[in-house]
Amino acid sequence: MGEIKALQLFHGPNHPGMHGNFSVHIKVDGDIVVEAEANPGMLHRGFEKLMERRNWMQNIALILRVCVVEPDINEAAYSMAVETIEGMDVPERAQWIRVMILEMARIANHLMSLGGIGGPTGLYTGPNWALVDRDLILDIFEKITGARVYHMYIVPGGVRQDVTDEILKDLEKVLDDIEKRLPEYRELILEHPIIQKRTKNIAVLTRDQALSWGVTGIALRATGVDYDVRKYDPYLVYDKVEFDVPTVDFSDAYNRLWLKYQEIYQSIRIIRQVIEKMPSGKVREKLPGNALKWRVKKGDAYVKLESARGEFGYYMVSDGGTKPYRVFVRGASYPQGLLGIEKGLPGTRLEDVAIWLDTMGVCAPEIDR
Amino acid sequence: MDKPKANLFSSIKSLKYLFKKPVTIEIPKVYREAADRYRGFHTNDWDKCIGCGTCSEICPTNAIRMEKVPGYEAGNGQTDERPVIDYGRCCWCGFCVDICTTGSLKMSKDYIFISPDANDFIYIPDEEGINKNYPEEGYRRNDETDLLELERVIMGHLSAEERGDSFIEYVRGYSKEEAIREASRCVECGICTYTCPAHMNIPEYIRTIWEDDLEKGVEYLYKTNPLPGVCGRVCTHKCESVCSLGHRGEPIAIRWLKRYIVDNTPDDEYEKVVLAEVSKPGKGKVAIIGAGPAGLSAAYYLRTLGYEVDVFEQMPLAGGVMRYGIPRYRLPDEALDRDISFIEKIGVRIHTNYKVDKEKFKELKEKYDAVFLSTGFFTGRKLPPHILPGSDHTDVIAAMDFLPKVRDFVRGMGEMPEVGEKVVIIGGGNVGFDVGRSVVRLQRMKYGKVDVTITALESEDILPADREELEEGREEGLKVVFSRGPKEIVIEDGKIKGLLTVKCLRVFDDEGKFNPQFDEEDKLFLEADQIFMAVGQAPDYNYIPDDIMEKLEIVRGKIKADEYGRTNFEWLFVGGDIKEGPDIIHGIANGHNAAKAIDEYLRKKYGIE
Numbered sequence: 001m002g003e004i005k006a007l008q009l010f011h012g013p014n015h016p017g018m019h020g021n022f023s024v025h026i027k028v029d030g031d032i033v034v035e036a037e038a039n040p041g042m043l044h045r046g047f048e049k050l051m052e053r054r055n056w057m058q059n060i061a062l063i064l065r066v067c068v069v070e071p072d073i074n075e076a077a078y079s080m081a082v083e084t085i086e087g088m089d090v091p092e093r094a095q096w097i098r099v100m101i102l103e104m105a106r107i108a109n110h111l112m113s114l115g116g117i118g119g120p121t122g123l124y125t126g127p128n129w130a131l132v133d134r135d136l137i138l139d140i141f142e143k144i145t146g147a148r149v150y151h152m153y154i155v156p157g158g159v160r161q162d163v164t165d166e167i168l169k170d171l172e173k174v175l176d177d178i179e180k181r182l183p184e185y186r187e188l189i190l191e192h193p194i195i196q197k198r199t200k201n202i203a204v205l206t207r208d209q210a211l212s213w214g215v216t217g218i219a220l221r222a223t224g225v226d227y228d229v230r231k232y233d234p235y236l237v238y239d240k241v242e243f244d245v246p247t248v249d250f251s252d253a254y255n256r257l258w259l260k261y262q263e264i265y266q267s268i269r270i271i272r273q274v275i276e277k278m279p280s281g282k283v284r285e286k287l288p289g290n291a292l293k294w295r296v297k298k299g300d301a302y303v304k305l306e307s308a309r310g311e312f313g314y315y316m317v318s319d320g321g322t323k324p325y326r327v328f329v330r331g332a333s334y335p336q337g338l339l340g341i342e343k344g345l346p347g348t349r350l351e352d353v354a355i356w357l358d359t360m361g362v363c364a365p366e367i368d369r
Numbered sequence: 370m371d372k373p374k375a376n377l378f379s380s381i382k383s384l385k386y387l388f389k390k391p392v393t394i395e396i397p398k399v400y401r402e403a404a405d406r407y408r409g410f411h412t413n414d415w416d417k418c419i420g421c422g423t424c425s426e427i428c429p430t431n432a433i434r435m436e437k438v439p440g441y442e443a444g445n446g447q448t449d450e451r452p453v454i455d456y457g458r459c460c461w462c463g464f465c466v467d468i469c470t471t472g473s474l475k476m477s478k479d480y481i482f483i484s485p486d487a488n489d490f491i492y493i494p495d496e497e498g499i500n501k502n503y504p505e506e507g508y509r510r511n512d513e514t515d516l517l518e519l520e521r522v523i524m525g526h527l528s529a530e531e532r533g534d535s536f537i538e539y540v541r542g543y544s545k546e547e548a549i550r551e552a553s554r555c556v557e558c559g560i561c562t563y564t565c566p567a568h569m570n571i572p573e574y575i576r577t578i579w580e581d582d583l584e585k586g587v588e589y590l591y592k593t594n595p596l597p598g599v600c601g602r603v604c605t606h607k608c609e610s611v612c613s614l615g616h617r618g619e620p621i622a623i624r625w626l627k628r629y630i631v632d633n634t635p636d637d638e639y640e641k642v643v644l645a646e647v648s649k650p651g652k653g654k655v656a657i658i659g660a661g662p663a664g665l666s667a668a669y670y671l672r673t674l675g676y677e678v679d680v681f682e683q684m685p686l687a688g689g690v691m692r693y694g695i696p697r698y699r700l701p702d703e704a705l706d707r708d709i710s711f712i713e714k715i716g717v718r719i720h721t722n723y724k725v726d727k728e729k730f731k732e733l734k735e736k737y738d739a740v741f742l743s744t745g746f747f748t749g750r751k752l753p754p755h756i757l758p759g760s761d762h763t764d765v766i767a768a769m770d771f772l773p774k775v776r777d778f779v780r781g782m783g784e785m786p787e788v789g790e791k792v793v794i795i796g797g798g799n800v801g802f803d804v805g806r807s808v809v810r811l812q813r814m815k816y817g818k819v820d821v822t823i824t825a826l827e828s829e830d831i832l833p834a835d836r837e838e839l840e841e842g843r844e845e846g847l848k849v850v851f852s853r854g855p856k857e858i859v860i861e862d863g864k865i866k867g868l869l870t871v872k873c874l875r876v877f878d879d880e881g882k883f884n885p886q887f888d889e890e891d892k893l894f895l896e897a898d899q900i901f902m903a904v905g906q907a908p909d910y911n912y913i914p915d916d917i918m919e920k921l922e923i924v925r926g927k928i929k930a931d932e933y934g935r936t937n938f939e940w941l942f943v944g945g946d947i948k949e950g951p952d953i954i955h956g957i958a959n960g961h962n963a964a965k966a967i968d969e970y971l972r973k974k975y976g977i978e
């Protein structure tokens with residue numbers, strides 16, 4: 001009998017527990033991960049570079065690809081960075097609509113990720129259910145923006161089109177339906193003994209790790225730090241709506257799921273307030289001239305927003321031309337998806353790698369951009 | 370919220386879904402209708418689409434290319450290309466729909482298309498749609514999504530009070546900020562270039578404004594037009610009538626933008642650009658008769674090509690219609706002087722007060738290698754007494770006998786021409802308005818009040834004069850009566866009492882020919898003590914020797930020539946009104962073309978490569 005040596009394994013890009021076209025090279029000793037190395041490049045489309053070759057409007061069709069599940073956050077961060085540099089006013093109604101859109105996206109994202117835990121754990125009812133309910137949100141996206149996944153709706157100066165009262169009614173109904181369904185997710189997933197066994201005390205992130213790596217969002221809030229950009233540095237009209245930021249003080253996979261679950265309720269709460277309080281008026285200001293000739297003043301800006309995965313930011317420089325001079329994207333899941341993989345995975349069990357990626361909300365293009 | 374506890378049985382409840390209707394649907398048994406704003410497959414109305422290519426410019430994925438459509442004839446103001454969409458690239462953003470200049474390109478609610486052949490996904494949208502089912506419209510552009518700027522930057526004018534009693538230029542011209550803003554509306558499609566008689570590089574020079582590089586702009590202007598200061602003010606701007614932006618909004622103010630370049634480039638920089646392209650004089654001498662737009666344009670280009678050029682002008686000042694026809698409030702002398710000064714600076718010799726007659730014509734023919742005629746339509750026409758009784762009265766004046774006097778008066782080179790207290794003008798074209806608005810000013814100076822009426826055969830909707838002439842004329846106090854034909858000039862005791870008019874029922878017949886019909890019973894008498902006629906101008910060919918004249922073909926007053934102004938004599942070329950009919954920019958284009966033809970002729974003659 002020979003000795004069992006350390007094995008090198010590919011986790012992804014084809015793996016039910018992998019998120020997107022991304023791969024982790026893992027060395028294991030038995031079941032235990034000894035070394036993990038992120039292996040990007042399969043997705044690399046040079047988003048940031050491509051942005052320098054497209055004009056301010058054209059980029060709207062590109063940037064949202066930086067996160068497929070929550071594309072709208074890109075549209076918002078990009079547009080707000082343009083607006084900051086240009087010193088553009090955004091109509092009040094558009095700001096409320098943006099909050100509504102961003103919270104819808106958060107619900108869609110959390111649903112997918114909540115159900116998605118079924119992937120690495122074998123509970124396939126979860127993703128099936130989640131996709132159906134997420135589709136309800138996508139239906140509303142389709143009604144508002146004309147597209148289900150890539151909306152290209154939030155643009156510099158506002159949003160592309162107004163929402164009608166009829167659509168808002170439909171949205172209210174969808175929120176009621178989802179709210180009614182949530183206890184079933186709780187029963188199916190959160191109360192499930194096997195899920196609990198597979199997620200409690202698994203993929204643990206300590207507060208020190210989170211803070212030193214720069215992890216934000218739910219992964220950080222699960223360590224007891226209540227950092228949420230919407231509260232700490234409110235943008236749009238987040239200071240005009242009431243909502244709570246749920247936290248727990250132990251960041252394991254289970255608690256992160258549990259926070260996502262609770263955040264869905266908060267998002268529903270926010271959207272309901274938006275529908276109630278949103279003023280009427282125009283929804284878009286435009287730069288002078290036609291979109292081929294839009295120029296943004298010379299300057300730079302960093303805009304940060306709270307995405308479903310944490311602080312999401314665009315640092316953008318304009319040289320006064322028709323295209324961005326440079327754009328840097330702070331992908332929200334970058335720290336936990338890159339540093340987290342390399343420093344956090346060693347010592348965990350092989351089957352927990354997928355749990356880490358899943359509950360940390362790693363979104364591959366945010367790293368591989 | 371309570372933290373969930375483990376419960377082995379909780380998830381068993383989900384078994385109830387086994388007995389519920391599935392949420393998935395089976396296509397094509399069940400079809401799911403897309404939302405109203407759905408961004409699905411495109412459609413394009415080919416009759417509306419002008420092939421401007423703007424959709425392809427904005428497309429962020431390069432999914433659209435413009436392709437010539439076989440067998441498709443492009444009309445004026447469009448190209449024969451139509452957009453082709455590659456659905457392997459399209460990301461359904463809808464920006465092409467948002468920016469489409471005509472609104473022809475739309476998106477449908479159609480979202481399923483199946484074909485085993487990948488090439489089928491490269492599709493030229495038409496009204497039928499990719500599935501040939503005339504799909505329902507989905508996503509629609511509206512004011513908020515529109516990616517064009519439809520409204521023109523307003524041009525500042527002196528108010529009617531400020532301008533009504535003087536001949537001061539009343540269009541202020543754009544400021545830098547305004548010009549850049551107006552220029553930023555242009556989509557650079559070049560549709561206008563085809564229509565401009567001189568095929569000016571319009572999108573290119575508009576872009577130089579947007580980039581604030583006016584020197585480059587001047588360079589573009591002079592490629593096809595050596596009188597940009599004039600054209601920037603009074604061109605008939607046919608380009609604007611086809612401008613892509615005009616389909617859904619207001620056309621780009623092409624003319625005013627041109628003026629902006631000319632007026633805002635400092636003389637020294639201007640001179641540098643204009644002089645840069647001029648060749649040293651070599652072999653070949655050309656005589657040009659008439660220093661109007663065509664003559665000056667031909668002179669400029671011939672000189673840049675290296676020929677010696679002499680221009681002969683019978684009037685004391687060069688410029689022709691620009692100097693003696695168009696009123697000063699539209700075209701001040703300074704603007705014309707500036708344009709002409711650069712033409713002279715490159716070495717063109719202009720001899721004014723030089724009337725060419727038959728004898729001199731022969732001399733010129735001997736002394737020069739080629740002769741270019743551009744003597745214009747400078748004789749005022751009047752309706753003869755057998756058509757309009759009373760028209761031979763001395764107080765009935767032809768427009769072209771009056772306008773030069775006004776210009777001379779304004780520039781201090783003549784007396785104020787006679788104007789009556791009550792004036793009627795026959796003719797609703799731009800010249801009629803030039804006379805009318807000039808009389809308004811003179812009356813204000815002389816009598817302190819205004820009484821001028823223009824009578825037009827045409828109804829308001831088909832008035833030949835520019836819309837702005839009508840509007841601004843009215844602001845200044847001009848009255849206009851439409852659909853009226855002159856019947857008789859009523860004279861009592863040798864004095865004009867007024868003009869009797871009858872109702873004009875139609876101007877053109879069914880074939881579109883000028884063939885007015887009147888209702889003789891419907892009469893209107895307009896009191897007047899002076900009457901002007903602006904019913905067209907005529908050429909005067911008395912200076913052309915008979916043996917030459919015999920061999921020239923005259924068609925409706927114009928000398929027959931080819932596109933390049935070549936006549937039956939290889940050394941004789943014509944351009945301007947006498948070839949094309951009255952229009953400055955046509956004249957300039959003629960001059961440029963003739964210069965090319967003369968160049969060709971002289972190269973052959975001297976064996977220059």
Ligand code: SF4
Pocket residue numbers: 424427428429430431432433454458459460461462463464465466
């Ligand atoms: S929808 Fe967008 S990507 Fe598709 S052809 Fe139009 S502009 Fe291009």
Ligand code: SF4
Pocket residue numbers: 413417418419420421422423424425451452468469470471472473474
């Ligand atoms: S923008 Fe509109 S009008 Fe122009 S080519 Fe495209 S479809 Fe045709």
Ligand code: SF4
Pocket residue numbers: 554555556557558559560561562571572575611612613614621623
């Ligand atoms: S001026 Fe009008 S027609 Fe000409 S290039 Fe610009 S948009 Fe096109």
